[in-house]
Amino acid sequence: MPAPYLSRRDVLRAAAVIAAGSALPSWFTAGAADPNPVSTGPLSPNDRPGILLVGCGGMGTHDLSLAAKFGDVVGLCDVDAARLEKTSQLYPKARRFADFREAVRTAGTDVVINATPDHWHTLVNLAALKAGCDIYSEKPLTLTLDEGRRLVHAVRSAKRILQTGSQQRSDRRFRLACELVRNGRIGRLQHVITSLPSGRQGGPFVSAPVPAGLDWDRWQGQTPALDYVPERCHGSFRYWWDYSEGTLTDWGAHHNDIALWGMGLEHSGPVTAQAVPLLAPIPGGFSFPSLYRVEYTYANGVTHTCQTVVTEGPGGNVLTEPILPGELPNGVKFLGTQGWIFVSRLKIEASDPGILQEPLTKRKVILPVSDNHMQNFFDCVRSRKDPVAPVEIGHRSVSVCHLGAISLRLGRTLRWDPVRERFPTDAEANGWVSRAQRAPYDYAHVA
Ligand SMILES: NC(=O)c1ccc[n+]([C@@H]2O[C@H](COP(=O)([O-])OP(=O)(O)OC[C@H]3O[C@@H](n4cnc5c(N)ncnc54)[C@H](O)[C@@H]3O)[C@@H](O)[C@H]2O)c1
Structure with missing residues (x-):
């Protein structure tokens, strides 16, 4: 018997391989309720967190376009003035920063989207935690094994939410x-x-x-x-x-x-x-x-x-x-x-x-259910529960x-x-x- 829990194998044996990219099995999509849901309902205008983007490159601007549905973009930070200027055109009300340490400490910054290159991820994340921010940090989470151990400790000590940008967990x-x-x-x-x-x-x-x-x-x-x-x-x-x-x-x-x-x-x-x-x-x-x-x-x-x-x-x-x-x-x-x-x-x-x-x-x-990685993060910012890809x-x-x-x-x-x-x-x-x-x-x- 190839696998447990199968009963109608003969009926289904017609094709050796099936591709279900566009059509996931109905039993799965119908029964997709999260056994441990974190959503506390739709966001009201009053609980839109202030979002800071650090790293205004290709992925950062993409992440920010998703995050902006759940909060207000209050800050943009990059060490390249041209990239900062380009992203500012999309979010003209956001303050601009060259130094992320100043940016994370600015009043009204609740959430940091960290889309810097890999060698900056950990220091930006540590600064954001010190400032009391929750973090959506792009993968790969760290440059070294040691950075990861330090980051795990820092997130848990600060009692902050960190979602790793491993969006396949929400696929x-x-x-x-x-x-x-x-x-x-x-x-x-x-x-x-x-x-x-x-x-x-x-x-x-x-x-x-x-x-x-x-x-x-x-x-x-x-x-x-x-x-x-x-x-x-x-x-x-x-x-x-x-x-x-x-x-x-x-x-x-x-x-x-x-x-x-x-x-x-x-x-x-x-x-x-x-x-x-x-x-x-x-x-x-x-x-x-x-x-x-x-x-x-x-x-x-x-x-x-x-x-x-x-x-x-x-x-x-x-x-x-x-x-x-x-x-x-x-x-x-x-x-x-x-x-x-x-x-x-x-x-x-x-x-x-x-x-x-x-x-x-x-x-x-x-397994925990998330069909939208960014929403899962913002849900957890409100519920204080672990996201689908924690630190x-x-x-x-x-x-x-x-x-x-x-x-x-x-x-x-x-x-x-x-x-x-x-x-x-x-x-x-x-x-x-x-x-x-x-x-x-x-x-x-x-x-
Ligand atoms: N989740 C995904 O599927 C996915 C896809 C693409 C990229 N990424 C990740 O996103 C991160 C960024 O990738 P990218 O392709 O957008 O890179 P990029 O080089 O286009 O952008 C990075 C930006 O960060 C800025 N930066 C560098 N150091 C900084 C600092 N100290 N402070 C502020 N800004 C700083 C750079 O000037 C640049 O504008 C990478 O870690 C990458 O692995 C994830």
Whole structure:
């Protein structure tokens, strides 16, 4: 018998695989009531929180357009005057800031949308917590494992709400896939594949004059002070070790988050990580490997492969067909003893149609329901309950990515203790739990 709780298998066996991207099973959509709802009703004009956006780039302005439905935009902050000016045109009443420390302390700021590059996430979040703000922080939540531990502690000490910008947690397809796996629908889970877009292969790049209005020193923050290179800055910072960890954190923060959710290990992590680069970066160019593969093992025996998709570029939202033989498209595949489920932003499919179509009548595990990630955050700002992607989960999800990245750096298999969050007896690997922070942009900057 392929999975528990199935009764009309023969009727449904006609097709080997079904794609349900546009039509989720009715039993799932009809029964989508949150067992623990947080919404306290529609917002009245009087309880619209004041919103500050820190980081007025592509994602920040998108996030703000969603957040502005639930609050009033009172502040905008960026270290690039041109970006600040452009976003100000959309929100002319909002005050403008170059220093987020001043911005978070300004009266009327209740909520911070943090859409800075990855190397700034933690310091901005710590400053926002110190000022008493709730936070919607973009993924990947941190630059290092140590930042994540500090952030978890700071959020809980300050009793603030933090929603990680892992919006796949508020996507019904991903929730359906994880709920089915968690309830044994594909039998005993054996292996997970997270398939990420490839990064960028480019360079060597040359330095250029710093554009007028960009505070390049502040943009670099805690990272080493270097000459300005346009490809290091806006948007493409994610393909450099200094500021990020390539698509391993950019997309891995999404898909490895789903892997942990499906495994039920979202407060834990792997016990080994073994990463290999599949293409050497060009000297003087983007420094994080554009193609790589990481193999993880977990204490419960589940194995996990996180790999790049050669045929898909870094944007990653569009599935390119055909894929190479054996290559899995951008998404997450759960393989169990009684079948498999593949889920992406485009579709959900399974080895047998019944896996998706048969109602889960005896759910041991009911996952929290959110169909709108930003609304879930604002609901929680009012209810003071945990959002669907709280700080611990954001930290653990990106920890999977950081472990792979450290293995890539060191070129060997690492053993990890997910309880102590240390590498047992591996001083060199433990040296990468944190990174040296360039003064004055260290923790003292926001103390
Ligand atoms: N959830 C998602 O699906 C998703 C999608 C895209 C990006 N993101 C995340 O959003 C973040 C931003 O990505 P992006 O593509 O918009 O980058 P971007 O480079 O376009 O924008 C970042 C902005 O932050 C500004 N900035 C840098 N340091 C700052 C500081 N100290 N104070 C204030 N502003 C500062 C930059 O000048 C820039 O305008 C990244 O962490 C990325 O991973 C998430």
